[in-house]
Amino acid sequence: MKNKNICIVYSHSKLGDLIWQLPYIKAISSYHKKKIILIVRESTQGKEILKDLGYIDKVEYNSFRKNIYYWIDAFKLYKHLKKADFSHLYALDKISRPAIAARFAGIKNIIGPGLGNQKKWLTCNTFLSKKDWRLSYSEQSQKFLFYNNIPVNNTIPELKINFERDDIDIKVKKINKRIISFGIDSGEDFKMWYEELFVELANILSAKNIFDEIYLICNKKNHKMASKIINLSKNKYFFDCSNYNLVNIMAILKKSLFFVGNNSGPLNMSAALGVKSFGLICNDPVSELKYSNIIAITPDNYEDNVWNRDRNGMKKLTVDKVSNFILEKIK
Numbered sequence: 001m002k003n004k005n006i007c008i009v010y011s012h013s014k015l016g017d018l019i020w021q022l023p024y025i026k027a028i029s030s031y032h033k034k035k036i037i038l039i040v041r042e043s044t045q046g047k048e049i050l051k052d053l054g055y056i057d058k059v060e061y062n063s064f065r066k067n068i069y070y071w072i073d074a075f076k077l078y079k080h081l082k083k084a085d086f087s088h089l090y091a092l093d094k095i096s097r098p099a100i101a102a103r104f105a106g107i108k109n110i111i112g113p114g115l116g117n118q119k120k121w122l123t124c125n126t127f128l129s130k131k132d133w134r135l136s137y138s139e140q141s142q143k144f145l146f147y148n149n150i151p152v153n154n155t156i157p158e159l160k161i162n163f164e165r166d167d168i169d170i171k172v173k174k175i176n177k178r179i180i181s182f183g184i185d186s187g188e189d190f191k192m193w194y195e196e197l198f199v200e201l202a203n204i205l206s207a208k209n210i211f212d213e214i215y216l217i218c219n220k221k222n223h224k225m226a227s228k229i230i231n232l233s234k235n236k237y238f239f240d241c242s243n244y245n246l247v248n249i250m251a252i253l254k255k256s257l258f259f260v261g262n263n264s265g266p267l268n269m270s271a272a273l274g275v276k277s278f279g280l281i282c283n284d285p286v287s288e289l290k291y292s293n294i295i296a297i298t299p300d301n302y303e304d305n306v307w308n309r310d311r312n313g314m315k316k317l318t319v320d321k322v323s324n325f326i327l328e329k330i331k
Contacts, residue, residue, distance in 0.1 A: 004085050004086060004087035004088075005034075005036075005037055005057075005084055005085055005086045005087070006028065006029070006032050006034055006036045006037065006086070006087065006088050006090070007036070007037050007038075007039065007081065007084070007086045007088065007089045007090070007102075007107075008025055008028060008036050008037070008038050008039070008089075008090045008092060009038075009039045009040075009062075009077075009089065009090070009091050009092065009098035010025075010038070010039075010040050010091075010092040010093060011040075011041065011062075011064040011093055011095050011097075011098070012041070012093060012137075013041045013043045013044065014044075014187065014265065015044055015045070015049075015246070015265030015268070015269065016264060016265045016267070016268040016269075017137060018040060018044045018046060019157045019159070019265070019268040019269060019272050020136075020137055020138050020157060020268065020291070020292075021092050021137070021138075021141060021157075022053070022157040022158065022159070022272070023138075023152060023154055023155050023156065023157055023158075023291075024092060024138075024141040024142070024145055024152060025038065025055070025056070025092075026053075026055050026154075027145060027150055027151065027152045027153065028090055028145070028150060029055035029056075030055070030151075030153075031150045031151070032088070035054075035055055035056060035057035036055065036056060036057060037056075037057055037058045037059075037060065037084070037086075038050070038056055038058070038059045038060070039059075039060045039061070039062050039077070039080070039098070040059065040060075040061065040062075041061065041062070041063065041064060042061040042063070045245065045246045045247075046059045046061075047059045047061070048167065048245065048246060048247045049159065049246050049247065049250060049269070050159075051165070052159075052160040052161055052162045052165075053159070053160060060080065062076060062077050062080070063076075064095065064097065070097070073097065074097040074100060074101050075101075077097060077098060077101040078100075078101040078104050078105050081101055081102055081105035081107060082104075082105040082106070086102075086105075086107050087107070087108060087109060088107070088108075088109040088110075088111065089102040089107050089109070089110050089111070090111050090112065091110075091111070091112035091113070091118065091122075092112070092113075092141055093112075093113070093137070093140075094112070094113055094115035094116055094118050095118065096116075096117050096118045096120075096121055098112075099112055099118055099121035099122055100121050102121075103121050108123065109123055109124075110122050110123045110124075111123070111124045111144075111148055112124070112144065113127065113128040113132070113140055113141075113143075113144040114126075114127025114128055114144070115127070115128050115132065115133060115140075124147070124148055126147040126148070127144075127147075128140060128143060128144055128147075136288055136291075138155065138291045139291075142155065155291045156291060156292060156293060157268065157271070157272040157291075157292060158272055158274070159250065159269060159272040159273050160273075161247075161250045161251055161254055161273065163251065163254075165247070167247050168247060168248060168251050169244070169248050169251075172244075172248050172251045172252055172255075173251070175252070175255050177212035177213050178210075178211050178212045178213075178257060179211060179212065179213045179214070179215055179252070179255060179256050179257065180205070180210065180211045180213075180214055180215070180256050180257050180258055180259070180260070181214070181215045181216075181217050181252060181253055181256040181258075181259045181260075181261070181266075181270070182198050182201075182202075182214055182215070182216050182217065182229075182259075182260055182261055183217045183218070183259060183260070183261020183262055183264060183266040183267055183270070184198055184216055184217065184218045184222075184225050184226065184229065184261065184262070185217075185218040185219055185222040185225055185262065185264065186262040186263065186264035187264060187265075188264075189311050190283045190284075190308065190309045190310060190311045190313065190314070191262045191263045191264065191283060191284060191314070192225075192262050192311060192314060193262055193280045193314050193317065194311075194314065194315065195225055195228045195229045195232065196232055197315075197319050197322075198229055199229055199232045199233045200319040201260070201319050201322055201323055202214055202233065202235070202237070202238070203233075203235075204319065204323040205323065205326070205327075206235065206237065208327065210257070210330070211237070211257065212237065213237050213238075213239060214237055214238050214239070215239045215241050215252050215256070216229060216230075216238055216239065216240050216241055216242075217241050217249055217252070217253070217259075217261065217266045218241070218242050219242065220242045220243060222242065223240065223242035223243075226238075226240040226241070226242050227240065246269075249266060249269070250269060250273065253266065253269060253270045253273055253275055254273050254274075254275065256270070256275055257276075257330075258275065258276040258277070258278065258326070258330060259271075259275050259276070259277045259278065260278045260280065260322070260326065261277075261278070261279065261280065262279075262280055263279055263280070263281055263284055263289075267279050267294060268292065268294070271292050271293045271294045272292075272293075274293070276295065276329070276330070277293065277294050277295060278294075278295050278296075278297055278322075278325070278326055278329075279294045279295065279296045279297065280297055280314070280317055280322065281296045281297065281298050281302075281317075282298065282299055282302070282308070282313050282314045282316050282317050283307065283308035283309070283310070283311075283313040283314060284307055284308075285304055285305045285306070285307070286298055286302070286304055287304050287305060295329065297317065297321065297322055297325050297326075298317070299316035299317045299318070299321065300316075300321070302316075
């Protein structure tokens with residue numbers, strides 16, 4: 001059994017959620033003293049962004065769709081597990097399909113949090129309870145690994161990138177100016193600071209001679225946000241990064257003096273890369289960020305553990321508050 005492979009499955013589609021799980025993936029690898037095989041959604045670009053982590057042997061993709069595709073994707077996962085030589089499968093979230101596929105594939109050790117129907121298919125004996133549904137994903141993973149006697153020595157996500165990689169654009173490799181990065185979009189509109197506020201922030205930081213260039217980090221579908229910032233500004237120091245993939249975004253972030261942005265994937269990525277990362281938090285709980293190196297900036301009279309789905313709430317975080325906070329922290 002010692003020579004068999006260890007599989008970890010994580011089905012969430014958001015990049016930030018995957019990054020939050022890295023400490024627990026590493027803990028499982030350390031426990032077994034073996035590199036793991038990780039199965040995630042293709043939307044995470046896990047094969048590329050996790051390539052330089054030494055505890056991951058290989059990343060594979062599965063879709064984890066719903067409705068008519070539920071069993072199609074479960075069967076694809078079963079075929080993959082069946083042909084590989086796995087002794088253990090760890091499900092890092094509550095869905096049942098990985099555990100079901102592992103059972104039919106004959107894997108002897110199937111371990112997961114056991115929330116809901118999943119527990120019927122697991123081989124472990126201790127499960128999270130209904131009240132644990134309220135825990136963050138990070139806290140759920142901590143608890144179920146504790147139940148299975150797997151020590152977690154560090155709960156802070158860490159990413160690495162090798163600048164010698166062939167998949168990094170040569171223009172990115174050659175960046176040698178003082179750059180900072182703004183994360184201007186999010187998968188959820190209510191988390192996004194307004195474009196004109198980023199322009200005002202840039203003006204203040206420019207007056208302090210903090211940077212030479214600002215790289216605007218956003219999804220390709222939100223390129224209009226980058227264009228709006230560039231058009232609103234009379235300065236030529238902005239660069240639109242919406243056409244870059246996540247590997248090049250990682251490289252840009254790693255070269256940045258610091259990052260300022262909304263609570264989204266690039267913020268989590270930047271912090272995990274060890275870059276000083278300022279998160280603009282107004283409409284969602286700042287307490288969710290406690291297992292990271294993110295430096296949260298919140299409005300005056302901010303109330304934690306409250307969700308506000310109205311983007312207008314982001315205006316409570318003023319440019320003066322953000323700029324003063326950043327300038328104090330980068331002295």
